[in-house]
Amino acid sequence: MNAPFVSPIKELLDDLHARLTDRRDGEVATYIPELGKADPEWLGLAVATLDGTLYEAGDTDVPFTIQSVSKPFVYALALQDRGLEDVLKCVGVEPTGDAFNAVRLEPVSGRPYNPMVNSGAIVTSTLVGGANQEERRGRILSGLSAFAGRALEVDGKVLSSESATGDRNRALAYLMHGAGVLTCPVEDALALYFEQCAALVTTRDLAVMTATLAGGGVNPLTGETVVSVEAAANALTVMATCGTYDYAGEWLVRAGLPAKSGVSGGLIAALPSQLGLGAFSPRLDARGNSVRAVAACEELSTRFGLHLMRPSERSGPVFHRTLRGDTAHSSRVRAHDERSALARLGGAIRVYVLRGDLAFGTAEAVVRTISEDTDSVRWVVLDLKRAGRVAPVAVTLLEGLAAKLKERGITTVIVDTEKRVAVRSAVIAETRDEAMELCEDALLAEAGAARPEVPIAEQDLLRGLDPFMVTALDAYLETREYETGERLVQDVAALCFILSGGLARQVIIGERAVRETSMGPGTAVGRLALIDDAGHSHRIVAEEPTACKVLTTQSLARLERDSPRLADALRWSIANAIAERLRRTDAENHALIH
Ligand code: GLN
Numbered sequence: 001m002n003a004p005f006v007s008p009i010k011e012l013l014d015d016l017h018a019r020l021t022d023r024r025d026g027e028v029a030t031y032i033p034e035l036g037k038a039d040p041e042w043l044g045l046a047v048a049t050l051d052g053t054l055y056e057a058g059d060t061d062v063p064f065t066i067q068s069v070s071k072p073f074v075y076a077l078a079l080q081d082r083g084l085e086d087v088l089k090c091v092g093v094e095p096t097g098d099a100f101n102a103v104r105l106e107p108v109s110g111r112p113y114n115p116m117v118n119s120g121a122i123v124t125s126t127l128v129g130g131a132n133q134e135e136r137r138g139r140i141l142s143g144l145s146a147f148a149g150r151a152l153e154v155d156g157k158v159l160s161s162e163s164a165t166g167d168r169n170r171a172l173a174y175l176m177h178g179a180g181v182l183t184c185p186v187e188d189a190l191a192l193y194f195e196q197c198a199a200l201v202t203t204r205d206l207a208v209m210t211a212t213l214a215g216g217g218v219n220p221l222t223g224e225t226v227v228s229v230e231a232a233a234n235a236l237t238v239m240a241t242c243g244t245y246d247y248a249g250e251w252l253v254r255a256g257l258p259a260k261s262g263v264s265g266g267l268i269a270a271l272p273s274q275l276g277l278g279a280f281s282p283r284l285d286a287r288g289n290s291v292r293a294v295a296a297c298e299e300l301s302t303r304f305g306l307h308l309m310r311p312s313e314r315s316g317p318v319f320h321r322t323l324r325g326d327t328a329h330s331s332r333v334r335a336h337d338e339r340s341a342l343a344r345l346g347g348a349i350r351v352y353v354l355r356g357d358l359a360f361g362t363a364e365a366v367v368r369t370i371s372e373d374t375d376s377v378r379w380v381v382l383d384l385k386r387a388g389r390v391a392p393v394a395v396t397l398l399e400g401l402a403a404k405l406k407e408r409g410i411t412t413v414i415v416d417t418e419k420r421v422a423v424r425s426a427v428i429a430e431t432r433d434e435a436m437e438l439c440e441d442a443l444l445a446e447a448g449a450a451r452p453e454v455p456i457a458e459q460d461l462l463r464g465l466d467p468f469m470v471t472a473l474d475a476y477l478e479t480r481e482y483e484t485g486e487r488l489v490q491d492v493a494a495l496c497f498i499l500s501g502g503l504a505r506q507v508i509i510g511e512r513a514v515r516e517t518s519m520g521p522g523t524a525v526g527r528l529a530l531i532d533d534a535g536h537s538h539r540i541v542a543e544e545p546t547a548c549k550v551l552t553t554q555s556l557a558r559l560e561r562d563s564p565r566l567a568d569a570l571r572w573s574i575a576n577a578i579a580e581r582l583r584r585t586d587a588e589n590h591a592l593i594h
Contacts, residue, residue: 012303013045013057016296026283026291029263034161038064038264038282044203045296046278048211052220060203064280065158067262068100068116070144070196072243073209074124075115076217076235077143080227081129084234090127090181091120095241095248100263100288101168103175110179116242116260118193119172125192126184133188140196147209149221152199159198166194201266203280210268210276236270240308244294247287255298256307267293271306318354318362319369320386325349325379325443328588330436335522336460341449342440348378349439351432355386358394367401374408378446379439383415383432390420402426413438437518453500454522456549461497461524461573472566476559477549482542488525494556496525501546506539518543524577 020043030036044060078087089111096113098104105112105119112119128143130136145152173189176182182189201209212219217232219225227235239258244251251259257277259269265282267290277300279293301307325346334342352370356362370380382398384390402412402425412426413435419428429435444450456462456477462470477497482488488496488503496503498521505525506513516538519525525540551559560567 007055009047009055010057012300013047013055016299016303017043017045017057020281020292020296023292023295024283026285028265028282029284029288032158032162032165032263034155034158035065035264035282040283042265042281043292044278044280045300046203046207047300048204048207048220048276048278050211050215050220050274052211054204054207056204056207058203059280060278062280063155063200063202064264064266064282065155065197066144066199066201066206066266067197067264068118068121069201069206069260069262069266069268070199071116071121071124072213072235072239072260072268073144073147074121074128074140074196075238076213076227076231077129077139078115078124078127079231079234081139082127084230087124087127091115091123093238093241097246097248100245101172103168103172105175105179105181110176110181112176112181114238114242116238117245118169119176122169122173122189122193123176123182125196126182126189133184133191136192137195140192141199143226144196144199144209146219146222146224146226147212148201148205149208149212149219149224150205152201152205154195155198155200159194162194162197163190166190169193197262203266203278206266206268206278206280207276208278210270210278212276214270214272214274214276216273233272236272239270244289245287247289247294251294251298255301256309257297257301258308259297261289261293263288265290265293267297269297269301271308274306316356318356318358318365319352320355321351321353323351323353325351325436325439328436330433330440331517332437332440333517333519333523334440335451335454335458335520336463337451337522338440338444338449338520341444341447345443345447345449346440348376348443349381349436350377350379351381351383351436353383353386353432355388357388357391358384359389359391360393360397363391363394363397367397370401371404374405374410377410379411379413379442380405381413381415381429381432381435381439382426383435384421385415385417385432395421395423399423399425411439411442451521455499456497458522459497459524460522461577464573464576465569469566469569472563473551473559473570474549476555477551478555480548480550482546482548484542484544486542488540488542494526494553495551496540497549498523498525499547499549501542501544503546504541504543506541508539513539513541 028038028040042062043058045057046060047055092111092113094113101118112123114120115124128136128139130139173186177186212226213232213236216229217225217227236258239260242248243260257269261267265280267279269277277297279296281290281292283291285291326343402423405412406425413429414421414426415429415432415435417430456474457470500521502518502520504518505516507516
């Protein structure tokens with residue numbers, strides 16, 4: 001039996017956990033007496049990804065009070081409820097480099113410097129939405145719970161322990177009340193703040209809460225949108241500059257991640273768009289940060305390559321492939337004249353197949369490369385089918401590109417099946433094939449090379465036949481007209497020459513008819529059936545009013561009887577046409593692969 005699969009990420013966490021248990025420096029906080037009861041040996045490490053996967057090592061389900069780690073979450077709630085401008089009036093966003101409980105406020109305004117130190121957090125608690133104290137209490141606890149993805153409870157003992165001893169915070173609150181920054185009664189503000197600090201969480205909760213911020217406010221477990229993208233981003237920003245107090249600068253250099261610590265030993269760190277880290281161990285360093293949690297996060301950041309300021313791995317070139325309309329074509333089957341016109345003039349069609357995420361850097365490269373190469377170009381197809389995320393800036397830049405190209409008389413066609421890109425100056429197509437066909441049609445029309453009507457004498461299939469043979473064959477053909485959407489009854493028609501209009505070949509997938517290729521005037525349908533008699537595997541439908549000349553199965557039988565030489569010649573023409581077609585397809589496949 002195979003051993004159960006252990007993720008290498010879990011192994012890494014276990015290894016880190018094992019090594020960190022040897023570190024015994026630091027002291028458990030005792031200024032809130034109840035916190036002194038924590039087991040100094042506890043150590044929990046957890047990583048939550050944005051799709052809700054959790055990796056854990058050690059004591060990740062030991063409950064402890066969240067303390068200052070609550071600050072960025074309550075700040076995000078206040079931003080959500082009040083908006084940045086209103087919140088900024090009461091609490092700044094300037095790093096102080098002060099200790100968490102420093103008694104220092106902005107000189108003139110009396111405003112606290114930032115929401116990550118106690119003074120700022122006390123004011124922030126009063127800014128969350130709610131008509132009265134009770135509603136605000138409810139909002140904070142349910143908001144923290146929404147971040148965690150489960151109902152959190154408050155540790156009554158820690159709460160009363162802090163209320164009874166929190167004179168320093170009381171002093172700060174009075175100072176701010178005196179300065180007019182704190183407008184509600186001091187004890188109300190403290191009650192909210194002490195209660196938020198006494199919310200019970202586990203290390204696992206911390207990872208999930210942080211992943212919620214990293215994911216733009218969406219909880220990865222519940223899918224709930226807890227706060228807006230802006231509120232989450234602003235909270236992370238303040239964490240980056242102020243999250244670890246007077247260690248914030250060195251922390252950012254070493255770990256390179258927005259983070260927040262608390263006196264119970266919790267620490268969170270986030271990598272936007274990727275993950276949330278939670279760590280917990282009660283022994284603190286002189287600045288009030290958990291010794292082992294800081295070491296764990298710093299090492300994880302290094303090992304996982306999470307530092308925000310390092311260049312991220314490049315996803316490779318943004319151009320997956322570049323094609324030209326003279327060597328690559330849509331799947332539309334065209335008459336010889338149209339094909340040779342495309343081979344001559346098709347260079348005016350350029351197809352860019354893009355891949356990877358389109359953000360500023362990649363979209364800039366696309367815009368620059370395409371706009372530097374517009375000589376003799378008239379149609380630009382941008383195929384986004386392989387592109388990943390399309391950032392708003394990429395849409396703006398593509399819009400700008402399409403508008404500029406339009407000024408130069410160049411049409412932009414964007415292939416975007418999922419319709420992510422609304423670019424006004426461009427034509428949007430479902431598939432690359434459709435986009436190329438559209439450009440080819442436009443090119444042929446402009447060049448006067450389109451063949452809307454091809455008489456029987458000029459049909460591709462009959463080009464090699466002597467004129468008298470064509471005339472003889474014509475006597476066996478019947479003229480048929482089809483309306484748009486009308487199906488060809490293929491059992492009756494063994495061979496069908498398109499004189500004008502166009503037919504599409506469809507495959508039926510489930511309930512849906514999917515257009516596979518289309519055929520224009522001068523080409524013929526049913527050629528294979530004449531050789532191997534295997535019948536038709538597709539559905540042929542007129543895409544526009546279409547006139548054909550048809551060799552019915554009865555006429556074919558008659559032809560075989562009356563004029564075996566003519567029937568043979570026709571078969572040879574078909575075999576030649578098929579061989580030529582195969583050779584062309586091979587050449588195009590070759591061009592695609594190499
Ligand atoms: N409740 C604690 C206090 O105000 C929170 C401080 C902290 O975690 N750094 O002192």
